Amino acid sequence: MLLHGTDALKEAAAAGHALPAFVAYNLETVQGITAAAEAAGLPLLIQAGSSPFEHAGREPLMRLALDAAARSAAPLGVHLDHSRDLDEITACLEAGYTSVMVDGSHLPFAENIALTKEAVRRARAHGAWVEAELGALPGDEDVSTDAVAPYGAMTDPAQAAEFVAATGVDALAVAVGNVHGFTKDPVRLDLDRLAAIHEAVPVPLVLHGASGLPVEELHGALARGVAKVNVNAELRRAYLEAVRATLPAALPGSDVLSLWAAGRDAVRDAALDVIGRLTPRAEEANA
Numbered sequence: 001m002l003l004h005g006t007d008a009l010k011e012a013a014a015a016g017h018a019l020p021a022f023v024a025y026n027l028e029t030v031q032g033i034t035a036a037a038e039a040a041g042l043p044l045l046i047q048a049g050s051s052p053f054e055h056a057g058r059e060p061l062m063r064l065a066l067d068a069a070a071r072s073a074a075p076l077g078v079h080l081d082h083s084r085d086l087d088e089i090t091a092c093l094e095a096g097y098t099s100v101m102v103d104g105s106h107l108p109f110a111e112n113i114a115l116t117k118e119a120v121r122r123a124r125a126h127g128a129w130v131e132a133e134l135g136a137l138p139g140d141e142d143v144s145t146d147a148v149a150p151y152g153a154m155t156d157p158a159q160a161a162e163f164v165a166a167t168g169v170d171a172l173a174v175a176v177g178n179v180h181g182f183t184k185d186p187v188r189l190d191l192d193r194l195a196a197i198h199e200a201v202p203v204p205l206v207l208h209g210a211s212g213l214p215v216e217e218l219h220g221a222l223a224r225g226v227a228k229v230n231v232n233a234e235l236r237r238a239y240l241e242a243v244r245a246t247l248p249a250a251l252p253g254s255d256v257l258s259l260w261a262a263g264r265d266a267v268r269d270a271a272l273d274v275i276g277r278l279t280p281r282a283e284e285a286n287a
Helices: 007-015 027-040 050-056 058-071 086-095 109-124 157-167 191-200 215-222 233-250 256-277
Strands: 019-023 044-047 076-083 099-102 129-134 171-174 205-207 226-231
Touching: 007 019, 007 226, 019 027, 019 076, 019 256, 027 044, 027 058, 027 233, 027 256, 044 058, 050 058, 050 076, 058 076, 058 086, 076 086, 086 099, 086 109, 099 109, 109 129, 109 157, 129 157, 157 171, 157 191, 171 191, 191 205, 191 215, 215 226, 226 233, 226 256, 233 256
Parallel strands: 019 044, 019 226, 044 076, 076 099, 099 129, 129 171, 171 205, 205 226
Antiparallel strands: none
């Protein structure tokens, strides 16, 4: 069933948990993410967004994700991730997306506000909620690299408060030492900065680049207002490793079905592992 509104996001924030958001590129990744939601019995988001559109095409991937969510017994939102294009945002909203992320983090502050305000206006007309980003995350969304977060790119708490008040966004993605993709050295989040942002803004926070994040860092973020966590690289790696392991047996008979099934099931298992990490024990959530 399609997950509408921000109730799941707010409930996760109140409980010290997070709404998982997984990037989908094709049929098998959509199927794996959906199967994980059904196995866990918990809400999550399928992120079929700007970057995957370049591979699958916007219309086919939109329809695939929306149909899977609508048919599933699990509550699934369909989210446009990292969009810088208002026309693209409008197309996804008109198709039935339940939330969108407008990414003006590359723009000067005033221009980011203007872009985000317009995205919020359009989303409200379709009953969808909006995530925006303030600060800059290094790394590639689709190819894992040894990125390092520069201190100067981190989100400023006072600026975050001004931004949220000016735009009316429902959730704010922040830069607190997190990066897109895997890193050579363990990521250490600036949890003091994250706590200050949480104190300054009235909306749930979003953590991008959670793949490979040490569990103590992840749970520290959940305790400081993060209520949506994006994961991409872990699922990509699981998919590719499963395909590599299956390929020798599949190749002689050109058995693509076993290859695709292995990738799908690996995505499901990786997503379930992430879901488990996003539900910290009560004593950790209250620490």
